[in-house]
Amino acid sequence: MSTTLWIIIAGAIATYLTRIGGHLVISRFENIHPRVEAGLNAVPAAVLTTLVAPAALSAGPAEWAALIVTALASLRGGLMAMFLAGTAVLILARQFVG
Amino acid sequence: MAVEAISEGSAKSDFWDGVRLSMPVVVASAPFALLFGAIAVDNGFSVLEAFLMSALVFGGASQMVGIELFGQHVAPWLIVLSIFAVNFRHVLYSAGLGRRISHWPVIQQALGYFIMTDPQYAVAEARAASGKTVGFVWYLGLGLPVYVFWVIESALGAVFGKLIPDTHALGIDFLLPIYFLGLVLGFRTRPLWLPVVMASAVASIIAYKTVGSPWHVSIGAVAGMLLAVVLPPHHSGVGERP
Numbered sequence: 001m002s003t004t005l006w007i008i009i010a011g012a013i014a015t016y017l018t019r020i021g022g023h024l025v026i027s028r029f030e031n032i033h034p035r036v037e038a039g040l041n042a043v044p045a046a047v048l049t050t051l052v053a054p055a056a057l058s059a060g061p062a063e064w065a066a067l068i069v070t071a072l073a074s075l076r077g078g079l080m081a082m083f084l085a086g087t088a089v090l091i092l093a094r095q096f097v098g
Numbered sequence: 099m100a101v102e103a104i105s106e107g108s109a110k111s112d113f114w115d116g117v118r119l120s121m122p123v124v125v126a127s128a129p130f131a132l133l134f135g136a137i138a139v140d141n142g143f144s145v146l147e148a149f150l151m152s153a154l155v156f157g158g159a160s161q162m163v164g165i166e167l168f169g170q171h172v173a174p175w176l177i178v179l180s181i182f183a184v185n186f187r188h189v190l191y192s193a194g195l196g197r198r199i200s201h202w203p204v205i206q207q208a209l210g211y212f213i214m215t216d217p218q219y220a221v222a223e224a225r226a227a228s229g230k231t232v233g234f235v236w237y238l239g240l241g242l243p244v245y246v247f248w249v250i251e252s253a254l255g256a257v258f259g260k261l262i263p264d265t266h267a268l269g270i271d272f273l274l275p276i277y278f279l280g281l282v283l284g285f286r287t288r289p290l291w292l293p294v295v296m297a298s299a300v301a302s303i304i305a306y307k308t309v310g311s312p313w314h315v316s317i318g319a320v321a322g323m324l325l326a327v328v329l330p331p332h333h334s335g336v337g338e339r340p
Contacts, residue, residue: 004147007174011164012154014182019211022193039327042294043190044220046322048282049295050302050315055275057303063272070276074283080122082280090269
């Protein structure tokens with residue numbers, strides 16, 4: 001088998017381990033301590049923020065405008081409305097500021 | 099009969115409920131799947147290999163990093179380690195999701211974890227937070243379209259890679275941050291939301307500037323989690339939440 005195929009298979013196994021790993025470890029505990037549960041509840045906001053913040057910081061005016069409009073849209077609409085509003089502003093703004 | 103018909107009907111509507119929620123994810127990830135396929139072929143993968151990587155790894159950012167390193171002829175073990183590092187955040191998701199799907203049969207759980215991505219986890223968690231059950235059929239409706247489109251579009255990207263027009267003007271390099279911001283804001287009613295977001299933002303930016311990518315993801319995430327853990331429980335509202 002080629003090296004490329006081995007890389008793909010090993011990468012797939014490594015990825016699957018991350019996907020079941022947290023569950024396999026946590027499920028060994030009978031009761032979840034309130035502090036652990038508070039930590040787990042914080043996971044979505046904590047992780048997703050790390051996918052936005054550095055990208056926003058190294059972006060430009062067009063991207064900032066898009067993120068601001070996305071945030072404003074969140075006050076009224078759902079996820080799809082937010083996404084479409086942000087994307088529309090991004091495409092529009094890039095026509096002017098590149 | 100009647101009961102079966104009703105439960106079949108509700109399973110069907112659960113499935114389509116999930117499919118409806120998957121659409122923004124399908125739209126947002128399409129450019130990345132096409133881009134991945136194009137870059138993969140450009141870096142020496144065959145179309146079949148690009149297809150296989152998408153079908154087996156199913157993790158956009160890690161596939162991009164893997165392909166990038168492959169093109170630079172980095173040692174195979176380091177490529178695999180980098181894929182592992184980029185995907186390490188799934189360990190946290192998996193611990194969280196486990197609390198929602200532990201009532202599923204083991205095989206369904208095994209499949210559920212396989213198709214668990216950032217949005218898959220976030221949307222499932224949002225459903226659980228609103229007091230609804232995270233059922234297998236609904237979860238499959240949410241995840242299956244994303245998986246199928248991801249794999250097909252990766253192959254298409256590999257075949258037609260050079261035909262993608264001006265990607266910058268279409269904004270496709272910044273669609274995922276917009277989508278992820280939408281998800282973050284969706285969690286804003288949670289206890290400790292603002293402090294957690296602030297801690298993760300600051301820590302991930304510092305880590306991005308010092309340690310570098312992809313470690314800023316894990317470091318920033320752990321910072322936000324630790325803050326929620328160390329703050330007194332009455333702030334985190336754990337006892338009050340249903």
